[in-house]
Amino acid sequence: MNALLSLVAVIVLILIAFIGIKVASLHFLFGVVIPYAAIATFLIGVIYRVVKWGRTPVPFRIPTTCGQQKSLPWIKQSKLDNPSSTSGVIGRMLLEVFLFRSLFSNTKFELKEGPKIAYGSTKWLWLGGLAFHWSFFVVLVRHVRLFTEPVPSFLHSIEVLDGFLQVGALGVLISGVVLLLAVTYLFLRRVFIPEVRYISLAADYFPLFLIMSVALSGILMRYFLRVDLVSIKELTMGLASFSVAVSLEKISVIFYIHLFLVSALFAYIPFSKIMHMGGVFLSPTRNLANNSRMERHINPWNYPVKVHTYEEYEDDFREIMKDAGIPVEKE
Amino acid sequence: MSKTPKADELSKIDYMPPKSGWMDTPVEFKQGFWCYGSKAKSLETVGFPNPRQWSPADEDWKLPENWQEIVLKGFKERLDKYRSFKVFMDICVRCGACADKCHFFIGSGDPKNMPVLRAELLRSVYRGNFTKAGKILGKLAGARELTYPVLKEWWYYFFQCTECRRCSVFCPYGIDTAEITMMARELLNLLGLNTDWISGPAANCYMKGNHLGLEPHAITGNIEYMLDDIESITGIRIKPTFNRKGAEILFVVPSGDLFADPGTYTTMGELMLFHELGLDYTWSTYASEGGNFGFFTSNEMAKRLNSKIYAEAKRLGVKWIIGGECGHMWRVLHQYMDTWNGPADFLEAPKSPITGTVFENAKSTKMVHIAEFTADLIRHGKLKLDPRRNDHLKVTFHDSCNTSRGMGILEEPRYIIKNVCSHFYEMDENTIREKTFCCGSGSGLNASENIELRMRGGLPRANAVKDVVEKYGVNMLANICAIDRAALPPLMDYWVPGVGVTGVHELVANALVMKGEKERTTNLRGEPLPGVVETREERRKREDRRKEVGRRRKREEG
Ligand code: SF4
Ligand code: SF4
Numbered sequence: 039m040n041a042l043l044s045l046v047a048v049i050v051l052i053l054i055a056f057i058g059i060k061v062a063s064l065h066f067l068f069g070v071v072i073p074y075a076a077i078a079t080f081l082i083g084v085i086y087r088v089v090k091w092g093r094t095p096v097p098f099r100i101p102t103t104c105g106q107q108k109s110l111p112w113i114k115q116s117k118l119d120n121p122s123s124t125s126g127v128i129g130r131m132l133l134e135v136f137l138f139r140s141l142f143s144n145t146k147f148e149l150k151e152g153p154k155i156a157y158g159s160t161k162w163l164w165l166g167g168l169a170f171h172w173s174f175f176v177v178l179v180r181h182v183r184l185f186t187e188p189v190p191s192f193l194h195s196i197e198v199l200d201g202f203l204q205v206g207a208l209g210v211l212i213s214g215v216v217l218l219l220a221v222t223y224l225f226l227r228r229v230f231i232p233e234v235r236y237i238s239l240a241a242d243y244f245p246l247f248l249i250m251s252v253a254l255s256g257i258l259m260r261y262f263l264r265v266d267l268v269s270i271k272e273l274t275m276g277l278a279s280f281s282v283a284v285s286l287e288k289i290s291v292i293f294y295i296h297l298f299l300v301s302a303l304f305a306y307i308p309f310s311k312i313m314h315m316g317g318v319f320l321s322p323t324r325n326l327a328n329n330s331r332m333e334r335h336i337n338p339w340n341y342p343v344k345v346h347t348y349e350e351y352e353d354d355f356r357e358i359m360k361d362a363g364i365p366v367e368k369e
Numbered sequence: 370m371s372k373t374p375k376a377d378e379l380s381k382i383d384y385m386p387p388k389s390g391w392m393d394t395p396v397e398f399k400q401g402f403w404c405y406g407s408k409a410k411s412l413e414t415v416g417f418p419n420p421r422q423w424s425p426a427d428e429d430w431k432l433p434e435n436w437q438e439i440v441l442k443g444f445k446e447r448l449d450k451y452r453s454f455k456v457f458m459d460i461c462v463r464c465g466a467c468a469d470k471c472h473f474f475i476g477s478g479d480p481k482n483m484p485v486l487r488a489e490l491l492r493s494v495y496r497g498n499f500t501k502a503g504k505i506l507g508k509l510a511g512a513r514e515l516t517y518p519v520l521k522e523w524w525y526y527f528f529q530c531t532e533c534r535r536c537s538v539f540c541p542y543g544i545d546t547a548e549i550t551m552m553a554r555e556l557l558n559l560l561g562l563n564t565d566w567i568s569g570p571a572a573n574c575y576m577k578g579n580h581l582g583l584e585p586h587a588i589t590g591n592i593e594y595m596l597d598d599i600e601s602i603t604g605i606r607i608k609p610t611f612n613r614k615g616a617e618i619l620f621v622v623p624s625g626d627l628f629a630d631p632g633t634y635t636t637m638g639e640l641m642l643f644h645e646l647g648l649d650y651t652w653s654t655y656a657s658e659g660g661n662f663g664f665f666t667s668n669e670m671a672k673r674l675n676s677k678i679y680a681e682a683k684r685l686g687v688k689w690i691i692g693g694e695c696g697h698m699w700r701v702l703h704q705y706m707d708t709w710n711g712p713a714d715f716l717e718a719p720k721s722p723i724t725g726t727v728f729e730n731a732k733s734t735k736m737v738h739i740a741e742f743t744a745d746l747i748r749h750g751k752l753k754l755d756p757r758r759n760d761h762l763k764v765t766f767h768d769s770c771n772t773s774r775g776m777g778i779l780e781e782p783r784y785i786i787k788n789v790c791s792h793f794y795e796m797d798e799n800t801i802r803e804k805t806f807c808c809g810s811g812s813g814l815n816a817s818e819n820i821e822l823r824m825r826g827g828l829p830r831a832n833a834v835k836d837v838v839e840k841y842g843v844n845m846l847a848n849i850c851a852i853d854r855a856a857l858p859p860l861m862d863y864w865v866p867g868v869g870v871t872g873v874h875e876l877v878a879n880a881l882v883m884k885g886e887k888e889r890t891t892n893l894r895g896e897p898l899p900g901v902v903e904t905r906e907e908r909r910k911r912e913d914r915r916k917e918v919g920r921r922r923k924r925e926e927g
Contacts, residue, residue, distance in 0.1 A: 094450070097708070103803065106780050107730070141464075145539075145804075154832065155828070155832045167541070234463070314461075314462050321543040323543035323544075329730075330704045334711050351577075358584055364589065364611045
């Protein structure tokens with residue numbers, strides 16, 4: 039149900055772009071206004087969210103420790119999984135952000151007769167997630183060529199690496215294909231693993247379909263439908279320099295659909311779980327050193343509390359204490 | 370109370386989620402899964418809101434008129450005070466990596482015990498009230514209203530989380546459902562919705578210094594009994610001091626270890642060790658609790674209870690503090706105490722008077738874990754140990770949730786055990802260290818009315834023990850946690866009968882060769898040492914003594 043609704047929403051988006059161009063001829067709206075609005079929403083929204091997180095205090099130092107603490111000099115500390123210094127934390131975060139280390143150690147269990155619970159390692163989610171994020175990233179970087187003239191040389195090297203597969207006469211860029219496959223995998227596991235299906239919201243399917251449609255429209259455009267690349271580059275360069283001067287009608291509708299879907303995705307990010315890309319850096323269980331006993335952590339809103347003092351305690355129990363031979367302050 | 374099903378029945382678990390979506394599946398309070406409600410008196414003692422007579426089974430929980438307003442206001446306040454809470458509300462992608470990591474899910478199959486869904490119980494209300502998307506799109510965006518049934522669902526499931534943090538290890542963003550549970554419990558406490566098993570001990574601790582409500586003479590009395598036992602086993606009379614000014618070290622233990630077996634054997638072990646070292650230390654009857662049931666109530670309550678440790682250290686003029694074997698106690702001491710009640714600038718950086726080691730890792734809090742202290746002693750060869758006295762034991766070690774995932778004290782206890790026992794075996798690597806499984810009774814869930822929940826939650830732990838029992842003949846489960854010592858014995862009896870439970874310092878004391886001791890024939894439990902044949906007379910005496918101890922404790926409890 040949630041999946042279906044999200045699919046419908048994405049189809050509606052595609053139709054809007056199609057009708058907007060084909061029927062209403064709103065080229066300027068879809069080619070210029072909406073992309074600008076989307077980027078603005080994205081930038082302002084993301085900054086707003088991150089600043090808001092950043093401004094929220096971290097009252098306690100609560101890293102989740104996943105290895106041996108630093109204690110006695112002869113006991114080997116797990117410097118990455120239980121960091122006690124900033125460099126350790128940086129290492130931990132880098133491995134987390136770039137290689138999804140926690141997901142790498144994922145396990146699954148099986149309850150057998152007996153009962154006997156067996157645990158095994160499972161790397162599919164890690165692999166799928168890694169493939170998805172990295173290919174998305176490469177695809178994004180590849181698009182930089184649309185906004186630069188001359189195209190920086192590192193982009194050429196990326197494309198050479200990316201395009202080592204020759205299918206027929208056509209150079210296929212791996213990243214787009216991997217992205218499509220990975221996003222499909224992420225969708226399928228959501229549908230077929232009962233627990234994951236049970237927890238999935240429309241807000242989980244929607245971005246998957248959106249990204250799927252972005253990738254599909256991109257692939258269609260690149261390999262199957264002929265588009266006017268020169269005009270597109272003129273438009274994107276124009277967008278980048280705030281001076282669009284190209285006849286927008288020359289560009290075919292598939293480009294507008296692609297652009298509209300991308301705009302929708304960017305504008306949607308600040309309101310969605312995709313914000314995890316920023317949040318992961320601010321997660322107090324991962325980005326703090328486990329050195330609470332070495333260095334005092336300050337809670338900015340620490341306030342005095344009502345306590346039961348020793349004096350009150352002694353008043354309650356003075357005679358008992360004396361009888362039990364326990365020294366007291368007031369005889 | 371309903372009858373708890375037998376183990377083989379209980380282990381048939383269905384993991385298939387129900388057909389209806391989780392928001393449309395109403396909460397059902399199953400007998401054996403929840404604890405009695407907090408008593409009015411306990412709440413009054415600590416000045417908590419809405420003290421009244423109520424039962425979770427009642428239709429009407431006797432809430433103030435404006436309860437929704439109170440909760441939402443409290444919600445907002447906490448979102449602004451805790452980055453963890455705010456970020457964790459926002460960034461979960463529902464990837465499901467955490468789903469099968471919770472012992473309560475593994476043991477019950479209830480999808481709302483998947484950490485992600487437990488968090489969604491709260492997150493859905495967050496979205497409905499504090500996010501644009503949720504306000505506009507409602508259920509489509511996973512948002513819902515805060516209704517009475519939702520509140521009841523919160524209560525039911527946030528007291529089915531032991532705040533063990535296992536989910537947090539596997540989450541790619543480190544989302545810690547324990548943190549979310551803590552916030553949920555704070556909100557529930559704004560309405561007087563705690564459990565008796567938590568608010569009772571918290572109130573006790575506030576007034577009397579410890580969860581069990583042991584008054585000064587009961588503490589000295591209990592320890593006196595232990596000293597008698599130690600004397601009859603070793604021939605040595607130990608004379609500890611209480612509330613003594615000018616001692617070098619203050620020693621704080623979880624009060625459970627002063628009260629019931631097998632925790633008391635751990636305390637006996639500590640008494641013997643410190644005596645043997647000639648340590649200049651004192652007990653305190655005011656700061657007679659290292660544990661902190663306030664921590665299962667609210668941050669503020671936890672701070673109020675914890676304050677006694679530094680206050681007492683200051684009053685007595687000690688130089689530093691040693692803490693006993695306990696799990697959540699060390700989460701609090703390690704990650705919270707200094708922030709709440711520090712700086713402890715009236716103390717000195719802890720330095721072992723025996724080895725001269727300065728505990729750099731505790732130079733700010735000035736509080737050292739007894740396992741760190743003892744490991745250092747052994748490393749420096751300061752203890753005369755005879756591990757053969759533990760030769761009848763095949764030991765495995767259970768890492769407590771809090772000490773492993775909220776501190777990381779993994780090797781110290783292992784090092785000690787390997788030096789005092791000859792036979793040590795690790796459990797499945799997926800069930801120890803940072804991946805350890807909860808005893809199923811942490812965070813104030815070790816009551817008796819929720820025993821089915823506890824046995825279910827403890828299944829993964831017990832099952833890993835069973836595995837080493839079958840492989841290596843393990844017969845003793847060691848740990849460094851007072852709740853473990855209370856919770857694991859019934860868990861073992863239920864799933865793996867025949868496995869005993871022990872604190873690490875009980876093992877130490879059994880192996881410790883003390884100056885001037887008589888030839889020992891029994892261990893601290895009064896059982897014959899390996900190779901010693903017990904006469905019928907001795908056996909009778911031992912059993913009599915056990916019975917007498919049992920009667921004595923019953924009397925005190927009553
Ligand atoms: S592992 Fe983390 S992100 Fe994934 S469902 Fe669980 S809490 Fe959410
Ligand atoms: S903290 Fe522990 S008990 Fe709570 S949801 Fe996570 S795994 Fe389960």
